[in-house]
Amino acid sequence: VENMLVALDAAGAGIADVASTRVLVASSERRDLVAAWEVVRAAFGEHDVPSTLMGVAALGYEDQLVEVEVVAAVRPG
Template sequence: MNKAERAAGMPETPQYQYAQRVGNQLFVAGQVPHDSQGQLVGVGNALVQASQCLHNLSLVLSVHGFTMADLRQLVVYVAGEQEQLSAAWNATTEFFAGHVPPATLLGVARLGHAGQLVEIDATVVRA
């Protein structure tokens, strides 16, 4: 599982699949703010974590032959107060140079890893 992602520099994720392609669609699991060694980055910093999630999302898309232009919707999950949501959104708008695909920004109680503030999932369809 995840051999192509591992070869591209993504961390090992036992019992977790990054993405699955079905025709012209890519079903992507929520991307977390881990570096290539599987370490959480940007502890306490939603801007840094969102940037890492988006970097990871871009890498997963490229591994499966898709590009960021194929994104049809983003969901940005953020644990924390309003300033964390704002920071994650700022990272998102910066990453897309102000041209964010349709997106939802959601405040949540907690995410899957200790210290994790941001997770981003996407709907991906090649036209």
């Protein structure tokens, strides 16, 4: 979530500019998916966007457990 906020800021965006999210969790355990989801949802507060939560077999980096993909809409300034 911290990396997401840094990336949004670098693009001139913030949480309010996010249009959708996809959260991938390297686990098939429901409790792991719920734990990751709760962290992401807490970061968004009242800004509720369409989101997808999926358990996957593996992610791209060794020991990577969660990946958050965010689509934000920012007007060119």
